[in-house]
Amino acid sequence: MDDDLPPDLPRLRTLETWADLFLRRVRARIAAVEQQQKQPHQTLASPAAPTVRPAAGPKRARTPDWGLAEAGIGVPTTEIHRGDCWATGKTLQPITAERARAELADGARACDACRPGAVLLPKP
Known part of the structure; x- marks a missing residue:
């Protein structure tokens, strides 16, 4: 089996949690872009505020x-x-x-x- 995933359950569960969080971020970004495309005259962020990336996990700084x-x-x-x-x-x-x-x-x-x-x- 040509697989780069770890063989043990704890690390697999960690990867599952990370993948779930990342998929939620992607879906949220898709929803925001779709909303922005529906309303092209409005912007999502003000130009004066610095842009920030979403947090990489719970309770992490942006x-x-x-x-x-x-x-x-x-x-x-x-x-x-x-x-x-x-x-x-x-x-x-x-x-x-x-x-x-x-x-x-x-x-x-x-x-x-x-x-x-x-x-x-x-x-x-």
């Missing part, structure tokens, strides 16, 4: 698309990160894509790990 790490201990200068970057530390402040672009243009450093400038800034 992940912003972009974040700002202020200069401080361990961070020599203000840095811009993707919201899911592993190198953000615990002080990531959620920001909009527009603010992230403005901060990068004003001299904020782009993270070397997640490279937000590759997505946010126009290519020369």
